[in-house]
Amino acid sequence: xxxxxxxxxxxxxxxxxxxxxxxxxVARIGRKxxxxxxxxxxxGGIIGSIAVAFVFKTVYGDLKGTSEQLFEGISALTxxxxxTYMIFWMAxxxxxxxxxxxxxxxILISKGQLxxxxxxxxxxxxxxGVETVLFLGPLTIQSPLDTLFxxxxxxxxxxxxxxxxxxxxxxxxxxxxxxxxxxxLILFSAGLTATAVHExxxxxxxxxxxxxxxxxxxxxxxxxxYPLLHENGLIGSSLKSLIGYxxxxxxxxxxxxxxxWIITGIFLYNSYRKR
Numbered sequence: 087x088x089x090x091x092x093x094x095x096x097x098x099x100x101x102x103x104x105x106x107x108x109x110x111x112v113a114r115i116g117r118k119x120x121x122x123x124x125x126x127x128x129x130g131g132i133i134g135s136i137a138v139a140f141v142f143k144t145v146y147g148d149l150k151g152t153s154e155q156l157f158e159g160i161s162a163l164t165x166x167x168x169x170t171y172m173i174f175w176m177a178x179x180x181x182x183x184x185x186x187x188x189x190x191x192x193i194l195i196s197k198g199q200l201x202x203x204x205x206x207x208x209x210x211x212x213x214x215g216v217e218t219v220l221f222l223g224p225l226t227i228q229s230p231l232d233t234l235f236x237x238x239x240x241x242x243x244x245x246x247x248x249x250x251x252x253x254x255x256x257x258x259x260x261x262x263x264x265x266x267x268x269x270x271l272i273l274f275s276a277g278l279t280a281t282a283v284h285e286x287x288x289x290x291x292x293x294x295x296x297x298x299x300x301x302x303x304x305x306x307x308x309x310x311x312y313p314l315l316h317e318n319g320l321i322g323s324s325l326k327s328l329i330g331y332x333x334x335x336x337x338x339x340x341x342x343x344x345x346x347w348i349i350t351g352i353f354l355y356n357s358y359r360k361r
Contacts (some may be wrong), residue, residue: 089328093221094240096267097214100176102248104210107187108203117214118194120343123203131211139219146227152289159285162224166278167219172319173268173275174353224281258304272354276346277330283342284332294336303333 105128109245149157166289187206218237225233250304286292302315302322312319317326325331332339 087235088324090222090225090236091240091243092236092267092270094218094237095243096271097221098220098244099247099263101211102244104183104187105207106248107184108191108207108210108250110204111188111191114196120200120203123200124207126144127207127209130208130213131215132213134208136213138216142223144217146223151304155289156291158224158227159282159289159291161220161282162278162285162319163282165220165224166275166282168217168276169271170350170360172217173271174357175316176264176268199271224278245253272350273329276350277326277342279346280330280332280335280339280343281331283339284336287336287338292338294338296337298334299337299340301334325344 105124108124109121112118114123146154146157147304191203191204194200194206222233222237225236283292287294301318302313304313306312314321316322317331322331322333331341335343346351
């Protein structure tokens with residue numbers, strides 16, 4: 087639930103910020119008549135995102151056995167790659183987003199391409215919507231109900247924060263916000279990488295080399311509960327959803343997880359050193 091809440095909160099807030107920049111700039115130049123184009127783009131982006139989610143659910147629901155494991159593995163790996171790229175891109179460009187969006191609007195208005203305003207709004211909503219579907223897909227497979235609750239909670243937080251920002255009650259430090267959330271999202275992305283390797287192990291695409299490097303998944307307790315560090319235990323299940331914890335990982339899972347942190351750590355270090 088925490089992972090889905092964080093992802094939804096981050097993606098929805100990014101969308102709200104971009105749409106807010108567009109709406110604020112249109113109002114500042116006295117062109118509130120363009121709001122209808124913004125609304126067209128927003129509605130179109132929401133419909134498109136729902137369609138992508140429906141396709142994802144339909145395709146996954148028809149898969150069984152090896153095909154299902156392969157789909158889960160590829161989905162998790164794709165989500166990890168996109169999420170990692172998004173984190174680094176936002177870290178480098180968060181301060182320039184406002185200027186870039188306003189520049190695009192000026193160009194569209196000067197050329198009389200008003201539907202371009204709708205397209206700009208559509209892309210802002212649809213892109214983040216597709217990313218949310220992609221990121222939440224692996225979580226939904228593991229725990230549908232918790233993912234749904236996290237998604238709903240994330241949306242409500244964004245609505246509340248957007249409201250108090252709009253009223254001028256609170257001013258958000260965008261750069262700091264993205265830096266802090268990036269730390270948690272990298273944890274989640276590392277887990278997605280390990281999850282992808284696990285599913286590809288199950289599908290026979292990547293050999294595990296060693297089936298279980300360690301095993302913290304003992305049998306259930308006499309009362310039917312699981313030990314705390316078991317994948318289905320209180321702590322283990324939470325860590326599994328958030329960071330891809332495995333109570334009995336294969337050697338390739340351990341290598342993938344460790345390798346992700348080494349590579350990401352190098353890029354993060356270089357990125358902050360340059361800044």
